[in-house]
Amino acid sequence: MNLRKFIKKIGVIFKQAKAIAIYPEGTQTTSKPFVLIEYTGRDFPGKKENVEYDYLINATGPKLNFEATPGLGPDKNSLSVCSASHSKQAAQELKKTIENMKKGKNAVFLVGTGHGQATCHGAAFEYVFNLDFVLKKEKVKDKAKIVFITNEYELGDFGMAGAHIKKGGYITHTKTFTESLFAERNVSWIRRAHIYKVESNKAYYETLYGSTHEIEFDFAMLIPPFAGVGLKAYNKTGEDITGNLFTSNGFMKVDADYTQKPYEEWKAADWPKTYQNPTYKNIFAAGIAFAPPHAISKPMYSPNKTPIFPAPPRTGMPSAIIGRNWRSMCSFYRSQSFFWHCCFYNSISYCA
CATH class of the missing domain: 3.50.50 (FAD/NAD(P)-binding domain)
Known part of the structure; x- marks a missing residue:
């Protein structure tokens, strides 16, 4: 424009x-x-x-503060949709991943927040549905596992302690709404998590309970903290x-x-x-x-x-x-x- x-x-x-x-x-x-x-x-x-x-x-x-998490960011080991250039890069990498899936390879998609104090959950939330749509359109959803990782205490917190929304004549909490939307699309989730390191195809995270874990991925779109x-x-x-x-x-x-x-x-x-x-x-x-x-x-x-x-x-x-x-x-x-x-x-x- x-x-x-x-x-x-x-x-x-x-x-x-x-x-x-x-x-x-x-x-x-x-x-x-x-x-x-x-x-x-x-x-x-x-x-x-x-x-x-x-x-x-x-x-x-x-400022997109990728430096807050070692290995985070499109210049390192994860992708972003926080700018036009980042979104273009993510789209290109998604296309490559889908091409491999069409050859028979399964893929894990990790989407969410790349730090314990990141915000802008809406961007990650929306990306899950965009991803689900594209994978279905390309007829490879059966070879995909989508995992949403977040620093929220509950899904639907969105950095504002949740909300109640009215849809179809019913008032529903965003926790129920979000969990239902994810369950309908076979999206799994990890809550209360702080990603403290990202390597090539692997993310390390600490939970609110102090335990540490790792998750392997083929494609990761993680929102950084802001400064x-x-x-x-x-x-x-x-x-x-x-x-x-x-x-x-x-x-x-x-x-x-x-x-x-x-x-x-x-x-x-x-x-x-x-x-x-x-x-x-x-x-x-x-x-x-x-x-x-x-x-x-x-x-x-x-x-x-x-x-x-x-x-x-x-x-x-x-x-x-x-x-x-x-x-x-x-x-x-x-x-x-x-x-x-x-x-x-x-x-x-x-x-x-």
Whole structure:
């Protein structure tokens, strides 16, 4: 898709670049805040530029933190669908696996989370059904064993402690719903698991009960944990103030309550309302880019003190809610004369 052509129609200046650092106070020679960017497109590769703003939206998405699990990732021993290039690679590997199955070979497909604190379970969940569909279409499902491995305490947790959904006039918990869908498709599952190492055709995992196991596979699509993309921040004198804007894992601080407290004291009011940085009021964060105050699912630890519970999801519906919250804010800002700067890591667009 030609984003430049589409975005121009709605009055947005598009720059094919990535954000490197934020200067929320400007510098000693300019009082205007700006973002330092580096072009990644064909026209000006490597060129850097300062882009000034009145209001900044950090919508970079995550860094895919494959390094958290040795051997994890498409450059090593597993596959991913977290980017267009990763999805293309996974599709190519799936095609090769199916070709071998058509020659009579059985195959084990391992799908799920590649770390005890990974999130984005929906992507892995959906992939199971895509996989089931393709294997049936290619008439090789009888030679396949699909295993779903997850850090969830129960299936259907999805990093939000489960939910109740209404379908066919009945209200059903997502645990029952998910287990039923998997059982109908002969998908087996491993819950409460932290994958701590991936080798070629083999994954090693620890359970919530402290035992360790291994599972062999022919094809593995495992979602990595997420981190912030690593943006830096500097004040007017050039002093590093990254810690004022971001948490230690790189996500941006917003108007959430980050007070450390036990699970029993967590409440909805801990979560942000405007997604506004408390230090610099003209900076906001959206989607995965903002730092959550805590998990939603109950924290669980193995006897080895290994955390095995999902990080809170911030894509899909949560991002839609963020957009809804901003609608009322935008109605005000549209009446003003401001320059909005929206950061999308690697491909950045600037909202005029």
